[in-house]
Amino acid sequence: MPAVQRPAAAAALALSALLLAGCSGGADGSGDGPEASPGGTSSPSAPSSGAADDSVPPDKGEVKVVGTLTENLKSPWGLAELPGGDLLVSSRDEGTITRIDGKTGEKTEVGSVPGVAPGGEGGLMGLALSPDHASDHLVYAYFTTASDNRIARMLYDEKKPAGEQLGAPDTVLRGIPKGSIHNGGRIAFGPDKMLYAGTGETGDTGLAQDKESLGGKILRMTPDGRPAPGNPEADSLVYSYGHRNVQGLAWDGQQRLWAAEFGQDTWDELNLIKPGGNYGWPEVEGKGEDPAYVNPVTQWRTDVASPSGIAWAEGSIWMAGLRGERLWRIPLDGTKTAAAPQAFLTEKYGRLRTVVAAGGAKLWLVTSETDTRGEPEEGDDRVLRLEVK
Numbered sequence: 001m002p003a004v005q006r007p008a009a010a011a012a013l014a015l016s017a018l019l020l021a022g023c024s025g026g027a028d029g030s031g032d033g034p035e036a037s038p039g040g041t042s043s044p045s046a047p048s049s050g051a052a053d054d055s056v057p058p059d060k061g062e063v064k065v066v067g068t069l070t071e072n073l074k075s076p077w078g079l080a081e082l083p084g085g086d087l088l089v090s091s092r093d094e095g096t097i098t099r100i101d102g103k104t105g106e107k108t109e110v111g112s113v114p115g116v117a118p119g120g121e122g123g124l125m126g127l128a129l130s131p132d133h134a135s136d137h138l139v140y141a142y143f144t145t146a147s148d149n150r151i152a153r154m155l156y157d158e159k160k161p162a163g164e165q166l167g168a169p170d171t172v173l174r175g176i177p178k179g180s181i182h183n184g185g186r187i188a189f190g191p192d193k194m195l196y197a198g199t200g201e202t203g204d205t206g207l208a209q210d211k212e213s214l215g216g217k218i219l220r221m222t223p224d225g226r227p228a229p230g231n232p233e234a235d236s237l238v239y240s241y242g243h244r245n246v247q248g249l250a251w252d253g254q255q256r257l258w259a260a261e262f263g264q265d266t267w268d269e270l271n272l273i274k275p276g277g278n279y280g281w282p283e284v285e286g287k288g289e290d291p292a293y294v295n296p297v298t299q300w301r302t303d304v305a306s307p308s309g310i311a312w313a314e315g316s317i318w319m320a321g322l323r324g325e326r327l328w329r330i331p332l333d334g335t336k337t338a339a340a341p342q343a344f345l346t347e348k349y350g351r352l353r354t355v356v357a358a359g360g361a362k363l364w365l366v367t368s369e370t371d372t373r374g375e376p377e378e379g380d381d382r383v384l385r386l387e388v389k
Contacts, residue, residue, distance in 0.1 A: 054254050057315030057331040057389075059339035066385040069364075070105035073098070073381040075371045077185070078127035078141070079309075079354045079364060083134050087364065087383065088156075090141065092123035092371065097139070097166060099158075100383060110156065111166030117146045120372075121200075122178055125185030130223065131193045139166070142187045142197060149176035149183055151197060151225065172225030173237070177202045177215035182245040182262075186309065191255045194228040195221050196239070198246030198259060205282035208242050216243045216281065218259060218273060232276035242279040242293065248310035250317060250357075252332060260307035260319055261296075268305040269296035270317060272335055298330060298337050308368070309354035314361050314389050320352035322368060327352055329388070349384065350374060361387050 075093040082088060085102035088110070095116030099108045116124045122144030130138035130153070139156045142149065155167030172195075176184070179202025186198040201207040201216035208216030211233075220228045220239035227237050240259075248260030248270075257273040267286025271279055271294065280293035287295045300307070306323035315338075319328040326346040331338040345352070353368035362385070369380040 054252075054334065055315060056333045056338045059331065061314070061316060061329045061331065061342055061344075062389050063327065063329070063344040064387045065345070066387055068105075068379075069102070069383040069385055070100050070107055071379040071382050073107075073366075073370070073383070075123070076366050076368065076381050076383070077123070077125045077353060078187075079356050079366055079383070080127040080129050080139070081356065081358065081364070082129070088127055088129075088139065089366070089383070090124045090127050092125055093118045095124045095143070097124075097127070097141070105383075108162050110158070111154075111163055113141055113143055113152070113154070113166070113169060115145045115169065116143045118144065120180030120183075122149070122180070122183045125183070126187040126197075128187045128189055128195065131189050140172075140187055140195065141169075142185050144178050144183055147178070148174055149178045149185070149199070150174040151176075151187060151195070153223075172223070173197075173214075173219075173221065175214060177204070177207060177213065179203050182216075184246050186247045186249050188249045189223075190220075190257065191251055192228075193223070195223055195225075196249055196257070197221070198243070198249055200245035201243070201281070205244075208244060208281045209278070209283070211236070211238055211241055214238075216245075217241050218243065218246055218249070218257075230275075239275055240273050240277045240279060240294075242277075242281050242283075244281040244285075247308040248319060250310045250312045252312045252317070253315075254334075256335065258297075258310060258312070258317055260310045262306060263299075263302050265302060267296070267299040268302055268307050269300075270298050270307070270310075270319065270330060271296050297335070298341060300324070300328070300341070304343070308352070309356070309366075311355045311357040311363055313357045313363060316388075318355050318363060318388065320355045320365065322351045322353065322373070325349070325351055327355065327365065327386075349382065350377075350380065358385075361389055363388055 077092040078090040087100040124143045126142040128140040151173040152169035182200030184199035197219040207213040218240045219237040245262040261269045277294040286299045304324040317330040326343045329342045350369040354366040356364040365384040369376040
């Protein structure tokens with residue numbers, strides 16, 4: 001079924017936005033656009049296998065919307081692809097998980113997550129499949145409760161009746177600070193089979209620099225929620241700190257971890273994550289001069305980005321923009337940008353929440369118009385099929 005496209009902004013405005021490229025506003029919905037900054041000097045987050053392709057992509061890429069897989073989703077947030085190609089999508093505000101047939105787009109609610117307390121930027125957010133999902137059938141979820149943000153795993157039994165296929169949550173981590181804003185929420189298993197989580201500082205900026213707090217961090221843990229072997233501090237989940245609100249996590253072909261982060265009023269960031277690195281918030285937003293803080297590889301003005309999910313494909317990071325209502329391509333040359341970031345789909349599908357690699361040159365893209373900051377039109381929200389290069 002074709003997706004409804006929104007009217008694009010005037011040509012002059014669009015050109016202006018592309019030239020300004022910058023940061024994201026105070027909350028999840030206010031993102032900015034980019035100024036392509038020189039590459040940072042962060043070291044790889046994991047040793048390279050040496051086997052993956054790390055060739056430099058062309059300066060200019062292309063995006064083709066192959067079609068709309070499904071429509072009429074309510075506040076979709078997290079997305080995970082099951083073995084066989086079907087998708088699981090979370091509803092932030094309804095606290096439910098829905099299965100989408102990867103060919104027909106047919107939707108089946110598999111169950112709700114007990115204890116989810118939606119509100120503001122909180123609710124049922126990131127999803128991730130266990131690295132051994134084919135045998136253990138576990139699904140991990142990051143969600144807000146009445147008291148905190150937490151990560152739990154659930155048995156997914158697709159043989160049970162629709163609506164009853166999720167087992168009781170087994171909490172692996174609790175005590176992540178919660179707020180009406182900046183709850184983070186993205187989780188992903190890395191190439192090392194450890195679980196990573198992007199968290200926010202909930203508007204309490206001091207938490208980002210407090211290494212005893214789980215807020216404003218990237219966390220790295222075992223599938224059971226314990227500090228992962230090789231963390232900067234053996235007894236701590238903290239992998240990097242000084243973050244404002246991390247909602248994008250992705251690994252490139254050489255197993256380097258990248259993260260997208262909301263700025264406040266000036267600069268949104270794409271960071272190459274260095275274990276133990278301090279990314280500066282609230283002392284610095286965007287690129288700074290203090291060597292104590294790791295600079296972003298590139299940055300955007302907040303009105304053209306407001307970055308949520310990211311994915312790596314075809315030598316580039318692809319970044320979904322909420323306030324910016326566009327998909328950014330950031331071509332990489334190792335640990336640096338290979339060319340200026342390039343925007344696609346500007347104002348055609350509204351706010352963009354999540355982008356997931358689907359193998360080769362394919363991506364899944366999730367829109368976000370039915371959350372509290374969108375202006376939904378008929379058919380919103382959607383999952384789109386993309387081909388990129």
